[in-house]
Amino acid sequence: MKQTSVKVDSPVGVSRRQFLKTGSGVLMGTLAAASGVLATLAPSRSWALTLSAMSNVEGAKLLKVTRGIFPHDTLDDAVYALVVKDLDAAAAKDAGVASLLRDGLKQLDDLASGDWAGLDYLARENLVIKMAGTDFFEKIRGTSVVSLYNNEMAWAHFGYEGSSYEMGGYFDRGFQDLDWLPDPDADASPAKA
Amino acid sequence: MANIKLDDDSAVVVIGSGAGGGTLANELCQKGIKVVLLEAGKRESAASFQNNEWGSFGQISWLDKRTTSGSWRVSRDFSGLPAWICKTVGGSTTHWAGASLRIQEHEFRARTHYGDVAGANLLDWPLTLQDLEPYYAKAEDKMGVTRTNGIPGLPGNNNFKVMYAGAKKLGYKNCHTGRMAINSRNRDGRTHCRQLGFCFQGCKMDAKWSTMNAEIPKAEKTGNLDLRPSAHVLRVEHDKSGKVDAVVYVDSDGKQQQQKARVVCVAGNSIESPRLLLNSESSMYPNGLANSSGQVGRNYMRHMTGSLYATFDKPVHMWRGTTMAGIITDESRHDPARGFVGGYEMETLSIGLPFMAAFLDPGGWGRDFCRAMDNYANMAGMWLVGEDMPQEDNRITVHATEKDQHGMPVPNVHFTDHPNDVAMREHAFGRGRAIYEAAGANHVYPVPPYPSTHNLGTCRMSAKAEDGVVNQHGQAHEIDNLFVSDGSQFTTGAAENPTLTIVTLAIRQADYIAGQMAAKAI
Numbered sequence: 001m002k003q004t005s006v007k008v009d010s011p012v013g014v015s016r017r018q019f020l021k022t023g024s025g026v027l028m029g030t031l032a033a034a035s036g037v038l039a040t041l042a043p044s045r046s047w048a049l050t051l052s053a054m055s056n057v058e059g060a061k062l063l064k065v066t067r068g069i070f071p072h073d074t075l076d077d078a079v080y081a082l083v084v085k086d087l088d089a090a091a092a093k094d095a096g097v098a099s100l101l102r103d104g105l106k107q108l109d110d111l112a113s114g115d116w117a118g119l120d121y122l123a124r125e126n127l128v129i130k131m132a133g134t135d136f137f138e139k140i141r142g143t144s145v146v147s148l149y150n151n152e153m154a155w156a157h158f159g160y161e162g163s164s165y166e167m168g169g170y171f172d173r174g175f176q177d178l179d180w181l182p183d184p185d186a187d188a189s190p191a192k193a
Numbered sequence: 194m195a196n197i198k199l200d201d202d203s204a205v206v207v208i209g210s211g212a213g214g215g216t217l218a219n220e221l222c223q224k225g226i227k228v229v230l231l232e233a234g235k236r237e238s239a240a241s242f243q244n245n246e247w248g249s250f251g252q253i254s255w256l257d258k259r260t261t262s263g264s265w266r267v268s269r270d271f272s273g274l275p276a277w278i279c280k281t282v283g284g285s286t287t288h289w290a291g292a293s294l295r296i297q298e299h300e301f302r303a304r305t306h307y308g309d310v311a312g313a314n315l316l317d318w319p320l321t322l323q324d325l326e327p328y329y330a331k332a333e334d335k336m337g338v339t340r341t342n343g344i345p346g347l348p349g350n351n352n353f354k355v356m357y358a359g360a361k362k363l364g365y366k367n368c369h370t371g372r373m374a375i376n377s378r379n380r381d382g383r384t385h386c387r388q389l390g391f392c393f394q395g396c397k398m399d400a401k402w403s404t405m406n407a408e409i410p411k412a413e414k415t416g417n418l419d420l421r422p423s424a425h426v427l428r429v430e431h432d433k434s435g436k437v438d439a440v441v442y443v444d445s446d447g448k449q450q451q452q453k454a455r456v457v458c459v460a461g462n463s464i465e466s467p468r469l470l471l472n473s474e475s476s477m478y479p480n481g482l483a484n485s486s487g488q489v490g491r492n493y494m495r496h497m498t499g500s501l502y503a504t505f506d507k508p509v510h511m512w513r514g515t516t517m518a519g520i521i522t523d524e525s526r527h528d529p530a531r532g533f534v535g536g537y538e539m540e541t542l543s544i545g546l547p548f549m550a551a552f553l554d555p556g557g558w559g560r561d562f563c564r565a566m567d568n569y570a571n572m573a574g575m576w577l578v579g580e581d582m583p584q585e586d587n588r589i590t591v592h593a594t595e596k597d598q599h600g601m602p603v604p605n606v607h608f609t610d611h612p613n614d615v616a617m618r619e620h621a622f623g624r625g626r627a628i629y630e631a632a633g634a635n636h637v638y639p640v641p642p643y644p645s646t647h648n649l650g651t652c653r654m655s656a657k658a659e660d661g662v663v664n665q666h667g668q669a670h671e672i673d674n675l676f677v678s679d680g681s682q683f684t685t686g687a688a689e690n691p692t693l694t695i696v697t698l699a700i701r702q703a704d705y706i707a708g709q710m711a712a713k714a715i
Contacts, residue, residue, distance in 0.1 A: 069558045072567060129559070141558050149550035149566070150247050159570030160512065160546035163244035165397045169387035170350075175514035178351035180507045181358040181632065188357060188369040189349030189519070193378050193385045 025051035027059040027084060029077045047078045053091035053098050059084050061105050061117050062140070068121075068128030069141050070148055072157075079154050083147045087140065097139065104136025197229050197419040202453035204229050204419075205706065206440050207460060208426045208469065211284020212695040213679035214460030215404025216335075220703030222417035226710065229452055230409075231424040231442055233461075234280035237287070239406065242395030246547045249394035253287055255280040258597050259464070263587070263609040266641045270555035275606035276495075277644040278462055282422050283405025285462065285646070286692065287395045290517035291373040291402070292540060293338040294689035295329050298322040299527055300535070300580065303685040306527055307534040312611055313582035314492055318684040319656040319665040325697055332697040336374040336402040337381055346370045347377045347386060350514030352541045355505070355573035359628035360521050367522040371540070374402040374693075375515060381407065388514035390543065424450075427601055428473040429457050429675070435477055437675045443599050456706060456715055458667075460678040460699075463493065463648035467589045467681060468604040470652065470662075483652070483669035483677075488662050490590055492583035492653055493606065494686040495645035497614045499577045499622060500542060502553065503629035503637045504568040511543040511573050518543075524624060525579075525688045533616040536688045537579025539625060544574070552643055565638055573629065577621035578647070580688045582611035589651050606645075647691050652681035666705040667698060674715040678702055 027049040051059050066083045091098035108116040111127045119127070131137040148154060155162050164170055171192065176183075183189070197204050205221055207214045210232040218230045234253070243249045254277065261268035261275045268275070279285045299306045301322055304315040333341040340346050349357065349370045360368040375392070376385045386400040399406045412418040423445035430439040430451070437457045444450050459466045467490035471481035481489055518541045525536040544552060546569055553565055565572075587609060591602035610618075626637045655661025658670035667682050669675040678699055680691050687694075709715045 070563055071560055072563050132558075141556075144558075145550050146247065146547070150547040155546055158546050158566065159508070159510075161510075162545075164389045164391070164513075165244045169389035169398070170513040171387040173513075174510065175350040175388040175390075176348065176354070178354050178507075178509060181354050184349055184354060184357040184368075188346075189353060190345045190347070190370070190377070192348040 025054055025056040025059050027051060027056060027063065027081055029081065031076055031078055047081065049081050049085055051088045054088045054101070058102065058105060059088065062087055062101065064117055064124055065105070065108070065128055066140055066144055066148070068125040069137065070144055071125055075154070075157055079148060079151065079157065082151055083140070083144045086143050086147045090143070100136055100139060104131065104134065107131065107136070194413050195227055195417050195419045197227055199450060200453050202438065203227065203455050205456040205458060206231065206452055206454040207458045207678065208440065209284060209460035209462065209465070209679060210282050210404055210409060210420070211279070211460060211462065211679065212286050212404060212692045213699045214458065215283060215286065215408045216696045216699035217458055217460065217678045217703055218418060219404075219408035219412035220700055221706065222412040222415040224703065224707045225417065226707060227417050228412070228419065229454070230418060230420045231426055231440065231452070232282050232284075232420065232422050233425040234282060234422065236282040236422045237395060237405070239395070239397050239399045242397050244389065244391045244394060244397065246394065246545045249391075253279045253281040253395060258595065258603045260592055260595060260603060260605045261607070262605060263607045265608045265610060266555070267644055268608070271644050274644045276462070276464055276648050277646050278648065281405075282409065282420070283403045286403035287405055288393050288646075289692050290392050291375045291515070292517050292520065292690040293333065293336060293372045293374045293693040294538070296322065296687040296689050296694050297525070300685065300687035303535070303580075310534060310582060310613060312584060313613065314585045315583060316653070316655060316660055316684050319654050325701070328697045328701045329693070331700050332693055335407070336693070336696065337376055338693070339371070339373045339375065339377050340369075341372060344380070345377045347373055347375060347515060347518070350388065350518045351509050352511035352514070352543055352573050353519035355509060355632050356519050356521065356539070356541050356575060356628065359630075359632035362631035363627055365521050365523045368519065370518060371520040373515070373517070376400045383407070386515060390512045390514055390516065392516035425599060426461070426469060427599055429459070429469065429482055430473070431475065431477065431482070431672070435672060437482070437672055456674045456676065456710070458676040458678045462679055463651045463681040464589055464604050464606060466677055466679055467651040468591055471591045472601055483662050483672055483675055485671055486659050486662060488653065488660070490651050491585050491588045492650045493587045493589055493608060493648070494581050494583055494650040494683070495608060496647040496649070496686055497537060497577070497579040497581045497617045497621070498642040499618050500574060500640040500643070501577070501622065501625040501629065501637055502565070502572050502574045502640060503634035504565065505571045505573065505633055506635060508570050509573045510570060512545055516543050517541060517576070524621070531620055533613045533620065535580030535613070535617065537577055537617055537621050538688050538690070539621070539628070540576050540578060542574045542576035553638060553640055555641070565636070568636075575625055575628075577618070577625060578688065578690065579617050579621065580686050581614045583650055583653070583685055584609070584611055647680070647686070649680045649683040649686050649691060652677040653684045654682050655684065667702045668705070676702060676706065
């Protein structure tokens, strides 16, 4: 994998520590030690996300809900925070979305008969699954399916290499480098130009 | 470039600049005929195309409002996006993967060979493979199709290696890197493929043939082409005698214009072409233009499709290199012993991480979904594409109440699989799974059809006027100077990717139109 060739220019909302400007909350975190890939991408190991509509607590909960819907155990919170960023932006634009998200978080607490966010991650996930099909769940799932996977940190994590044109494509960079199966006959796969 | 006046009624007006319209326009211009080419989308280029799936999707896709109905899963998962096709100069030739296969002889005579399939509206084409062979040869030369005209095949990528290894173990005989309209060597002023892996996003090398990078620039050099991008056609008008004589469109400034025409050729893809004919209804043609048979919009086909992605213990990096890097053609034969009529092709396919999330299991989530995504780098993929049955009720209609940004009724796309389609898909999933397991897959994921890329059949060719909309030249049965020039003409779908045949029909149609104009028949 060509991790070092993936660049993060103005890392999509999660970047250097940004302290309070506007908005009601700031979500902060540190890249986990395990995520060496991301550490090479991010300008700093600390990240912060300024929220416009949601509070710190709500933002942190939404991040956990997103983890429950798309449980990639080794994917860093910094990537999930990109989903929270987009949910927050939608909530800032539309009060209906804000209340949908707040009501959903309350429902999770109800399901937990207390503090859902305080449960361990598997217990949290099991309760999130019970919300499947609700507008709350679908809003987060639908946002995540683009936001979680359409950013360069996620690409680095999953090993996808993104744009190749700038590097001349893969013509001289491994489009035929699979070595655990026999090479096809030359009739089937002629030599490159 | 020509500057044809709006009131000039001597030109041929072509609507749509994709495989059919773009090719037809160039062929006519080469013969000295003036052409106004109206394209709803903007003009992009290799320089402006993006190696970015969602970015490109927003740049070149047709995203105008559409509705869906029927039992196909696309209607549930992508209710506003029945088709993944383009609104840009070059149409969907900017997006296509490049597979260029001739339709087989028996497929042109599907009714004869397949018999009376219950619920299917099968019909033989009013032409044969023999009729098309010289035109296929011209198309292959024009498009630089590999493995024709002495052009070498493309080098296979990692995704192909996996398919090939499995195919050999199962005893498939015909597995290779395909007949592709992608340069394996520099040719026709365009460079060879650099294996970027973004064929669907518009080729940034111009190695892949498109009407944008080949036909339209050549047509412009003749001085006979007046290309108007951002010209969205609303309706086709006719005179008192019933002949079409003008096209009304919204120009790039949002103003309505009327372009006079001697001949009108509709090539807006199999959703927009019938929609335009239906929206052009008048007191003389109350059911829409060219529709006394009632067949306009009917027999909508979208190919039996499905995909398989398989994960392996070791990396594949399938996204490196051509999107459609190889093919197995053994299953494209007609062999009813398999439990269905017609056949299918198996073609490698790769999509990037962002689209994998959207298409692997639309609406999907949870641990199984995440496990597949976690193994993205170790994934190989193939697309299954076969002949689907034409059905009268699978059709494009214009919506009773929903309107687009120009106030025109939007198209509704209604589709339900025929039992033959379902049986073929099951068979194809089984064979594809066997191929990947033979190559060592640890898990295989069957993926339901994407929004349609092969939209066919809604203005079909027929020998008799009551069975279809156009004759073997794409000429409307009831209006001599109105032509359909895209995949809407297809009488049946055949198993093959349709672009080569659309281009072939356009070359043949250009000869016919030129002859008819010279004879003053139109």
